[in-house]
Structures are given as structure tokens and as C-alpha cells.
Amino acid sequence: MYSSRYQKKIIAALGPTNTGKTYLAFERMMGYHSGVIGFPLRLLARENYDRAITIKGYQNVALVTGEERIVPEGAQYYFCTVEAMPKDQLFEFLAVDEIQMAGDPDRGHIFTDKILHSRGTLETMFMGSHTITYLLRKLVPEVKIVSRNRFSSLTYTGQKKLVHLPPRTAIVAFSTEDVYSAAELIRRQSGGAAIVMGALSPRTRNAQVDLFQNGVVDYLVATDAIGMGLNMDVDHIAFAAVEKYDGRSWRNLRSNEMAQIAGRAGRYRRDGTFGATGEVGPIRQSMVSSIENHEFEKLLSLRWRNGLLEFGSIESLIHSLRRVPKKRGLLRVDRPEDEQILGVLARDQEIVGKLNNESSVQLLWSVCQLPNFRNSASSSHHHLVKKVYSFLYEEGKIPDEWISGQIRMLERVDGNINDLLDRIAGIRIWTYISNKAEWVEESSGWDLKTRQVEDYLSDALHQNLTKRFVDQKTSVLVKRLRNKKDIQVDIKEDGVVAVEGVMAGRIQGLRFLDEKRENNSNRSLLKNAIRKPLSGEINKRAKDLLSSINISLSLSFDAAVLWNGFPIARLRKSNNFYKPRLEILTAPLMAQNLRKAIKRFLENWLIDYVEHNLRSLFKLTKSNSDSPLRGVLFQFFERHGSLPKSLVSGQIKQLSGTDYKELKRLGIQIGREELFMPGLLHTKARQLLFILWNVFNQTPSGYSMLDLSRVSIKVEPEFAISLYEIVGYRLRGDLLIRVDILERFLGKIKKISNNGLLTTDLELLNLLGCNKENFDSVLTALGYKLQNNNVSGYKFVGLKPGTKLKRSQNMGIKAQAVDENSPFYKLKELI
Incomplete structure (x- = not known):
């Protein structure tokens, strides 16, 4: 089958649908002693195989696809999918159908291989669209092009609502949901619809088509799977969508793709029509002209x-x-x-x-x-x-x-x-x-x-x-929808959306959340019914947001940007701790230009929000200090506003009087154990750091926000200690203590202790905001030991050799890459 020796007769029958190309190839193959035809679909191979059996007999005909292999001994006529065409067998006649699919990104290389290398010993025939003419002549110079004219005309009839479509119509959509939605509406309006989708098996597909062919239903709802191989009594094709997802992105249908589908209307000598549903609107005149006159852009590769x-x-x-x-x-x-x-x-x-x-x-x-x-x-x-x-x-x-x-x-x-x-x-x-x-x-x-x-x-x-x-029986709601020419849709101030007085859902933020019902198909119909008014309302709300002042926005603990209490965006991890990216939560009905404008608006708002609430920390990036202060400030910034003194003790010893003045100007205090910034200890700043840490580290949603206004928090096993250290707490014993309170506590016990002896003091308990048990654990962690069953108080005994103070110095944040010669230059870029 793969040989350049067989060049005796190579014909390409090219033309639109309903020109009898496949029928011609079938008839020519029947005139040879052996032959093979490769089809793009298993269904087509099966259909022609069944027909050939009635002519040549079961023993002489083979069916070979990826999923079926019926090859009687001595079979001479093979019907295959293109991928399954035999490679080690010679046939007098060889044909490949729909060769324009050689331009398909996924399967095209299979068809191209057949065009270049597959030949019959006496005759080779390619069938397809005129779009491949230019490349076919270039790649196979010896080919003879035979143009085939459509047996019937194809005329555009404009747009009509689904409920006004004539009988013997096939409605075409490009998603399962839209197919189901259209079929539900047709069922309630006209008694039912057959379904054709690429995911159906040939057996199911044929059974569904039989419902249509036998008049059980007058409508068929299909995806673009209808475009190849289904010869039915369809008079009209109605496009319920003119864009599709091609496995990579959503895009508009090309004119040749629409023609392949529209061509299913009006088989043989019966004329056909095509149009669009009301939701799509009129098809462009240039597109209509291309389809009616069968004139399309040529394939370039x-x-x-x-x-x-x-x-x-x-x-x-x-x-x-x-x-x-x-x-x-x-x-x-x-x-x-x-x-x-x-x-x-x-x-x-x-x-x-x-x-x-x-x-x-x-x-x-x-x-x-x-x-x-x-x-x-x-x-x-x-x-x-x-x-x-x-x-x-x-x-x-x-x-x-x-x-x-x-x-x-x-x-x-x-x-x-x-x-x-x-x-x-x-x-x-x-x-x-x-x-x-x-x-x-x-x-x-x-x-x-x-x-x-x-x-x-x-x-x-x-x-x-x-x-x-x-x-399926008609539900009460759909009966009401069916009996109304103009459906009444009410959208209330609180966002409730009602159709004919029945609640359909609610607008929250910039999204529509439909009412959960047992009957999913009703939900789809309701969504179609409210699509237009819902789109208008959501676009109006988007414009209101763009003209609103920032005070109407807030940030929730679960990293959502809230507008009037409802989420409209979520923070997602980026390479910059302080500048997460935004995932906008908007309805698909929103205009594209508004969606882009809202994204820019919220990104600017978030930058301002972070810089304002962490302004004390951002002041560090504007300091022109030299080393060693520069190194201290760098580590302080890296650890988000609080830093164990032990990590920079060497640099602190080298600080000059001018450096200490600069620290004071920047609002940084050096305590006994910690460097901290009181300006960052207000609740709003620490809540923001909490959120940013969770986003950057992609922590589980179970890390709920505790009351950060508390001066201490009893530690629990599930706590991420490094997370609480980010927001200014330090672990001592069983308590997470806010750094400023910890410093006051250390100063207080230093002041009231007598030769290392310390008695229980109610003021100390109140300062930590804890009970006696937690207080004991803190003092134990600091090196104190309870004396004589608490009669004599506590005695400082120090930590045992090799014992480290119970705290975490690992903040859980991977350090940003910084130029050693100019760290704050890079820190400015981070902002």
C-alpha cells in the first residue's frame, strides 16, 4: 500500500457536502477485484461496510477500525478508519475520505501520510474539500482534480428563536450543557429531540438518529459531530453557537467548518437552509456568502x-x-x-x-x-x-x-x-x-x-x-415558561433573580449563583431564560464597581477580595510575597472589556491596600543606610517585620549612634530578645501578613484566622508556628506571645526578680493574659524552676547545656534572590 510505484491513476474528487464523493468512491471500488477506503470516523466505516456486505457478501468484506476488526479469510474489500488502514497489503483501489483533515492539529499527520504515500495498484482516489486543492497539487503533482458540484442549493434564512424553528431541524451547539439545554427546551415545546454527540457510540448514535428519521421526534440537537457522515432528512440547520472549544481555546467557527455542518441540510436533490438561533444573532454576510457559494480560504499547510x-x-x-x-x-x-x-x-x-x-x-x-x-x-x-x-x-x-x-x-x-x-x-x-x-x-x-x-x-x-x-413529564415551572411569549425576569436589589415569580438564583458580587434544584435540566433552561437580563445587570454592576471608591472593598481571611461582602476575586500565589496575582470571579456573561478593566482596577486596589497597611515595613526600602545596618534592615524586611535578635547580634554590635537614630526613625525597637516594629502590630497589618503568608505558601484552608488582637494564644498541635511568628508572635512554653508583650514581660521579671528568685505576680499573669498553667510553661521555657510546690515561687536555674530556647526561627518563607551589593534596590522591585 505504501509505494511510489503505483502512480497509474490518482484522482481527487473535491467539493462541498452532498456532492456524492463518498458514493462515487464506493461505486468505483466495487468495480475492482480489491479495494480499501479510509474514513475519518468509525461510524462511517461501519455504515459503508454494512452496505458493501449486501453487494459483495459477508466473506468478501472486512471492517478494520481501532475498536472493531472483522476480517474474514480472503476478504478483498476493506472499510477502515484512516489510522487503521492496512500498511502491509496491496489493493487495486485505494481511497481516503475527508482529506482536508490533513490540516487538523491533532490527527492531520495521519491523513497527510496517506496523501503522500498510500496508493492503489490501479487507482487512488482522495475525497474532500476544495480547500486542499493548492497543497494537493503541490505535494502530488500527478493528481487529477475532479470538481464535484452540490446536488442541491443551500440558503441562509436568518435567525429564529429555538421555539420557532421548523420541524426537521437540527440544532447545533458546541458543549454538552448547551446540547442538553436546547434539547430540554425542544422537548417541552415540541415533544422531544434526538441527541447526536461525538461521545456517543455508533450504536447509540444510530438509535438516536432513528428517532428522528422515523418521525418519533421532529428535532435533533447535535454537536459538530453531525458534520460528517450522517445522511438524514434534515431540512434546516440552526446554529445555537458559532464558537467552539478546539481542545486548546475557545474560538469562532471558520466558514469551511460551518459549511461542513450546514451542508447536512437538504440531501441529494432536496434544497436545504441554514441559520442561527436568536441567542447567536445574524451570521456575518461574508460568512453566509462563503457557505452559500462554497468559497473558502485555502489550506496553507x-x-x-x-x-x-x-x-x-x-x-x-x-x-x-x-x-x-x-x-x-x-x-x-x-x-x-x-x-x-x-x-x-x-x-x-x-x-x-x-x-x-x-x-x-x-x-x-x-x-x-x-x-x-x-x-x-x-x-x-x-x-x-x-x-x-x-x-x-x-x-x-x-x-x-x-x-x-x-x-x-x-x-x-x-x-x-x-x-x-x-x-x-x-x-x-x-x-x-x-x-x-x-x-x-x-x-x-x-x-x-x-x-x-x-x-x-x-x-x-x-x-x-x-x-x-x-x-420526561413537563415540570410545573417549564409549563409556565412555555405558555409565556415574553418571560418575566425580575432582579431585586438584594440580587435575587426570579423568573415568573419563581426564584432562579441570586447575583452575588459579579456572579450569578443559581438555585439548587433536583432537576438539573430545569436549571439549564432557567439560565437560558435569564441570560439577557442577567448579562445586563452584571455588566451594570461591573460599571458600578469601577466607579466606586476603594472603601467599598475589603480582604477576607480566606484571601478573597470582597465587594459589599461578596467575593469578586481571590488572591493566588505569585513569585512576590507582597504582590499575589488575582483570580477574578466574574460571570461568563460579562463583557470582555469590563472583565479586563475590573482586573486592572482590583490589581491597583490591592497594591494600594498592601502598601497602606504595611507602610511601616515598606519604609525600610527607602533607607540609604550602609552596612551593617543595611544587613539588619534586609533581614528584618525578609522576615516581614519582626526578627529574633540572636540572628543579627553580630551586626547590632557594630551599629553606630547614627544607625540607632535611623532605627528609631524607621520605628524599629531593639528589645532583649527581639527586633520589632510597633507600627506593624496593629491588628489590620498582622491580619494582612497572615493572609499573604497563607497565599504565598498555599496553606490548607483549615488554617483559620484566630483573634490577632489577643496578646497571647494557647498553642494547639495543628498550629503552624512559623505562620504565627510572621504576624509577630513568639513561642515560649505553651504560649504564642506577641513580641512587644514578650519584651515587656522579660523587662518586668528582670525588674522584680531578686537574685534569680521570682514570685507569682498577678500583674505578670494579666500581662500575658493567661492562666497559671500556661504561665508556668512560659517561665520553664525561660529557665525558671518552680520551688517547694510554689510556696517560694520560681528560681532561675538557666537552660541545661545543649538545650535551646523553645522557639522557631524558621519563618517558613523562602528568601527572595537579592543582589548582595544592593539589597534594597531589589527590595524596591519586590514592591
């Missing part, structure tokens, strides 16, 4: 990946995969998932230890191509791939017991629609594995078992979809 891989070592394999194309018009694919998995496992020493020859590397690459149908977290899929490879390397086959256990977990039909979708995706992985004859025991019959489980799950999913979107 096709995705490519080197197919001549080297398996001598893992390094040579990776190097060969990263080889760049030599032909112009080809663009190397940007690390598809199999390469990403390979990269992860290439760093796994357990796997690397097994890569001792070419076959082991080749096996690893084969396993890395195991599809992640569940779109599960990368680590989960990597673990599965690693497990499969380890079994194959060590045992030659995957153990039946392990496969059985994995399948058993999926063989359940409880749960909701999304649960069933996930299990179907899961069983598809095992179907793929079971079709790898070299991976499983030949006599195990796992391919049959997995197909049975998929059918079982598919039937359950079809029943659930039908029950939800066709047969």
Missing part, C-alpha cells in the same frame, strides 16, 4: 510527522519523531498525545530499564498509541499505558484476570448519562486492546466481550437519553 521511525533506542525514536519535514507546505505536528506519553515514560526509570533492544522500543511506541478515549487525567492514562507495556514486556500478553477486572468495573448501567458516556469511553479502550491479537490470548474472546459490553452500555445510554429528552 498540512500537519506532518516522520513515518520512518528508528527504534534502536528510546533516544533515536524520539529524535526521529521530531524530524522536521523537508517539503514546503508541511508543518510538523505539535507533539500529539502518543508522543507526550512516550516522553513521560522515557523518563520513567522502571520503563527505561526494560528498553534493551529494538523490539522493546517498538513495543513501547505501539502501546503509547493506546487512545485516551476517556480524556482522563494524563497521569491516569500514563499509568494504564505503563501497566499494559509492563505486562507485554514481562509476560508477552496481558493477563486475562487483569482485563476481566477492568471490564467488570465498566459493566454497569447505573448512574446518569455522563456516567454511561464515561463507561462507554472506557470500554472503547479495552475494545481497542482486545483487537490487538498480539496483546491478548487468542482464545480469550475479549473482542466479543468488549463489544457486548459496549452494546449493553449503548442501549442503556439510548434509553436514558430518550427518557430525559423525549418521555
Whole structure:
């Protein structure tokens, strides 16, 4: 199949949808003794396989996809997904459908490889859109382009509300939620809707389409999965959205993508129409013209990946995969998932230890191509791939017991629609594995078992979809919505949003929080009903915020910026302790320009808020002192406003009288054990430091804020001592004592002690704000010992040799990188 020798006849049938391209290829293949067609979807391969059986007989036709392999001995006609087309077999006729997908970022390199290298011995045919004409002529000069005209016309009819769409309409959306929402509304208005999504199995998809084809329902709601291969009696396509998430970001649909979908309307000689729903608004005239006249921008590059891989070592394999194309018009694919998995496992020493020859590397690459149908977290899929490879390397086959256990977990039909979708995706992985004859025991019959489980799950999913979107009884609320032409939406001053007198939710800050109800579909419909007035109200509130004075904003203990008591942003870790980044909490309905303006507004507010409340600390950055005072100030700043004297005792001894005056000017006091700044000991400053520390260190939310107005706090086992030291407390015994109080306490006991003897003094207890038990623990930590059952008070005995005073000098903050020659220059940058 891969040979440049077979150039006898290469044809490209190019044109829009409904031009009979696939039908033409099928008919031509039936005229040869052997042939293969590669389709972009498993569903299409299956559909044409079923048709070919009626013409050539079961024994002569094969179906090969990643998840199905039906290959009778002597079969001559193969229907495959593009990825599964046989590489070691020659066919008189070879065709590849939808070749414009060679420009797709994810799968494009597979199609490009077929365009460049796959040939039939007598005839090769490519089918697709005119967008690939330029590159196809450039890459395959000998190709003969045959333009195909659409059998029927396609006309734009403007926009209509969902409830006014004509029968035999397919509504197209681009998220599961929007598909469900539209289907719910259609169900209540017109009796029901069938569902078509890419995540559905072929069996479920066909069963849903049958509801539409057989007239059980007059509407179909679909994602862009409708764009390929579904030939149905659709008269009108209505776009409920014109932007999609392409796996990387949300973007507007391109004209050729819209045309692929719109082309499903009006099959063969019956004309079709397309338009938009009321929520989308009119489609741009330039876009309409492109779709109606089938004129689109040409593809400028096709995705490519080197197919001549080297398996001598893992390094040579990776190097060969990263080889760049030599032909112009080809663009190397940007690390598809199999390469990403390979990269992860290439760093796994357990796997690397097994890569001792070419076959082991080749096996690893084969396993890395195991599809992640569940779109599960990368680590989960990597673990599965690693497990499969380890079994194959060590045992030659995957153990039946392990496969059985994995399948058993999926063989359940409880749960909701999304649960069933996930299990179907899961069983598809095992179907793929079971079709790898070299991976499983030949006599195990796992391919049959997995197909049975998929059918079982598919039937359950079809029943659930039908029950939800066709047969479910109408709720009282939706009846009221259905009977009103103009829905009454009231938004009260306290943020309560009511639809027809029924509470739908509440606006808090700049977000809408919907009322939790048992019926999730009703919630989706309510959200659609209030979308427009809600958008207006949220945008109005955003403008009010931008014009408000800063006093209306505050910072909560859990690091949220509050506006009128409701969170509108959260502080997140950045590289700068004093300048965390902001995550804005806004509704998706807010205008983009307002969202950006609010982000700038809040960032400026936060800078001012921090600088104002920590102004005493920020004064240090403006000091022009020389060493050693500069070093003292630097450490004082690094430790956020309080510093154990023992850490800078050497520098303090070198301070001059001028230095002491500068310390006094800056508001820093040197006590017996601590350097501290009374200006930072007010509650608001310490609460702010508490919040900033939690954000910077990403501490668990369980670190709740205690009353920082207290002079001492009884320590608990779950306390993060370094956190409390940041806000000016020091641990002595069982108490966290505020540094200024600790210094007063040390001065007091020095004053009233007599030759090391100290009696219990009520004034001392009151100063610490503690009970007798805590007081004893503090004095013990300071080197005092209780004498004669407290009759004679306490005697200073000192600390035992090698015993350190019970305190933490590690603040838990990683020091910022600073230029040794100019620390405060860098400190200014931190601010």
C-alpha cells in the first residue's frame, strides 16, 4: 500500500457536502477485484461496510477500525478508519475520505501520510474539500482534480428563536450543557429531540438518529459531530453557537467548518437552509456568502510527522519523531498525545530499564498509541499505558484476570448519562486492546466481550437519553415558561433573580449563583431564560464597581477580595510575597472589556491596600543606610517585620549612634530578645501578613484566622508556628506571645526578680493574659524552676547545656534572590 510505484491513476474528487464523493468512491471500488477506503470516523466505516456486505457478501468484506476488526479469510474489500488502514497489503483501489483533515492539529499527520504515500495498484482516489486543492497539487503533482458540484442549493434564512424553528431541524451547539439545554427546551415545546454527540457510540448514535428519521421526534440537537457522515432528512440547520472549544481555546467557527455542518441540510436533490438561533444573532454576510457559494480560504499547510521511525533506542525514536519535514507546505505536528506519553515514560526509570533492544522500543511506541478515549487525567492514562507495556514486556500478553477486572468495573448501567458516556469511553479502550491479537490470548474472546459490553452500555445510554429528552413529564415551572411569549425576569436589589415569580438564583458580587434544584435540566433552561437580563445587570454592576471608591472593598481571611461582602476575586500565589496575582470571579456573561478593566482596577486596589497597611515595613526600602545596618534592615524586611535578635547580634554590635537614630526613625525597637516594629502590630497589618503568608505558601484552608488582637494564644498541635511568628508572635512554653508583650514581660521579671528568685505576680499573669498553667510553661521555657510546690515561687536555674530556647526561627518563607551589593534596590522591585 505504501509505494511510489503505483502512480497509474490518482484522482481527487473535491467539493462541498452532498456532492456524492463518498458514493462515487464506493461505486468505483466495487468495480475492482480489491479495494480499501479510509474514513475519518468509525461510524462511517461501519455504515459503508454494512452496505458493501449486501453487494459483495459477508466473506468478501472486512471492517478494520481501532475498536472493531472483522476480517474474514480472503476478504478483498476493506472499510477502515484512516489510522487503521492496512500498511502491509496491496489493493487495486485505494481511497481516503475527508482529506482536508490533513490540516487538523491533532490527527492531520495521519491523513497527510496517506496523501503522500498510500496508493492503489490501479487507482487512488482522495475525497474532500476544495480547500486542499493548492497543497494537493503541490505535494502530488500527478493528481487529477475532479470538481464535484452540490446536488442541491443551500440558503441562509436568518435567525429564529429555538421555539420557532421548523420541524426537521437540527440544532447545533458546541458543549454538552448547551446540547442538553436546547434539547430540554425542544422537548417541552415540541415533544422531544434526538441527541447526536461525538461521545456517543455508533450504536447509540444510530438509535438516536432513528428517532428522528422515523418521525418519533421532529428535532435533533447535535454537536459538530453531525458534520460528517450522517445522511438524514434534515431540512434546516440552526446554529445555537458559532464558537467552539478546539481542545486548546475557545474560538469562532471558520466558514469551511460551518459549511461542513450546514451542508447536512437538504440531501441529494432536496434544497436545504441554514441559520442561527436568536441567542447567536445574524451570521456575518461574508460568512453566509462563503457557505452559500462554497468559497473558502485555502489550506496553507498540512500537519506532518516522520513515518520512518528508528527504534534502536528510546533516544533515536524520539529524535526521529521530531524530524522536521523537508517539503514546503508541511508543518510538523505539535507533539500529539502518543508522543507526550512516550516522553513521560522515557523518563520513567522502571520503563527505561526494560528498553534493551529494538523490539522493546517498538513495543513501547505501539502501546503509547493506546487512545485516551476517556480524556482522563494524563497521569491516569500514563499509568494504564505503563501497566499494559509492563505486562507485554514481562509476560508477552496481558493477563486475562487483569482485563476481566477492568471490564467488570465498566459493566454497569447505573448512574446518569455522563456516567454511561464515561463507561462507554472506557470500554472503547479495552475494545481497542482486545483487537490487538498480539496483546491478548487468542482464545480469550475479549473482542466479543468488549463489544457486548459496549452494546449493553449503548442501549442503556439510548434509553436514558430518550427518557430525559423525549418521555420526561413537563415540570410545573417549564409549563409556565412555555405558555409565556415574553418571560418575566425580575432582579431585586438584594440580587435575587426570579423568573415568573419563581426564584432562579441570586447575583452575588459579579456572579450569578443559581438555585439548587433536583432537576438539573430545569436549571439549564432557567439560565437560558435569564441570560439577557442577567448579562445586563452584571455588566451594570461591573460599571458600578469601577466607579466606586476603594472603601467599598475589603480582604477576607480566606484571601478573597470582597465587594459589599461578596467575593469578586481571590488572591493566588505569585513569585512576590507582597504582590499575589488575582483570580477574578466574574460571570461568563460579562463583557470582555469590563472583565479586563475590573482586573486592572482590583490589581491597583490591592497594591494600594498592601502598601497602606504595611507602610511601616515598606519604609525600610527607602533607607540609604550602609552596612551593617543595611544587613539588619534586609533581614528584618525578609522576615516581614519582626526578627529574633540572636540572628543579627553580630551586626547590632557594630551599629553606630547614627544607625540607632535611623532605627528609631524607621520605628524599629531593639528589645532583649527581639527586633520589632510597633507600627506593624496593629491588628489590620498582622491580619494582612497572615493572609499573604497563607497565599504565598498555599496553606490548607483549615488554617483559620484566630483573634490577632489577643496578646497571647494557647498553642494547639495543628498550629503552624512559623505562620504565627510572621504576624509577630513568639513561642515560649505553651504560649504564642506577641513580641512587644514578650519584651515587656522579660523587662518586668528582670525588674522584680531578686537574685534569680521570682514570685507569682498577678500583674505578670494579666500581662500575658493567661492562666497559671500556661504561665508556668512560659517561665520553664525561660529557665525558671518552680520551688517547694510554689510556696517560694520560681528560681532561675538557666537552660541545661545543649538545650535551646523553645522557639522557631524558621519563618517558613523562602528568601527572595537579592543582589548582595544592593539589597534594597531589589527590595524596591519586590514592591
